[in-house]
Amino acid sequence: MQDEVRRALMEQRDEIHARWxxxxxxxxxxxxxxxxxxxxxxxxxxxxxIFALLREMPTRRLLSHAQDEPECPCGMNxxxxxxxxxxxxxxxxxxxxxxxxPMLSEPDKTxxxxxxxxxxxxxxxxxxxxxCAVCQRRPAGSVRHVCxxxxxxxxxxx
Numbered sequence: 189m190q191d192e193v194r195r196a197l198m199e200q201r202d203e204i205h206a207r208w209x210x211x212x213x214x215x216x217x218x219x220x221x222x223x224x225x226x227x228x229x230x231x232x233x234x235x236x237x238i239f240a241l242l243r244e245m246p247t248r249r250l251l252s253h254a255q256d257e258p259e260c261p262c263g264m265n266x267x268x269x270x271x272x273x274x275x276x277x278x279x280x281x282x283x284x285x286x287x288x289x290p291m292l293s294e295p296d297k298t299x300x301x302x303x304x305x306x307x308x309x310x311x312x313x314x315x316x317x318x319x320c321a322v323c324q325r326r327p328a329g330s331v332r333h334v335c336x337x338x339x340x341x342x343x344x345x346x
Contacts, residue, residue: 189300193292194242196285197278197304201239204281205231211273222266234274234311241307260320267319271312278304 208231212224220226260268282304286297 189242189303190292190296193282193285193289193300194239196288197242197282198239200281200284201235204235204277207280208273208277211276212270215269215273217266217269218264219266222264222269227266227270230270231274234270234315237311238274238278238307241310242303260316260323262323265316265319265323267312267316271308271316274312275305275308278308 209224209228212227215222215224217223279301282301286292286300292300
């Protein structure tokens, strides 16, 4: 991602936060932990993680996460909807940045979008699988760290 694009995206932090919060409030909560009023307190931390990865991680390594879908056997993990809404808010912001920079080529815009989605996928995978590891609904022996395996780590079972 070009430095000027990344900076322009980061300058939209307040708008991203507000849109993300609005999207969370539109979601049906499956559990008390999925209450949007609880989840909004994580947005700043999550944005810090996402922006840090956009600055620090090599593109090829990040793109290996683009298709990662964390496993959640019960489907009750509140972070599933949290990160779906995160991706939507961030993609909308990046589209605004692209619209304001007509000099960017279509291949650059596509690469930026792929990178942003890969960064969100990496953070989503890590956080969802961490939450699932302590879930009381998971069947014994069901935790399999798909995201870590794709990144080259061992597949662990519990």
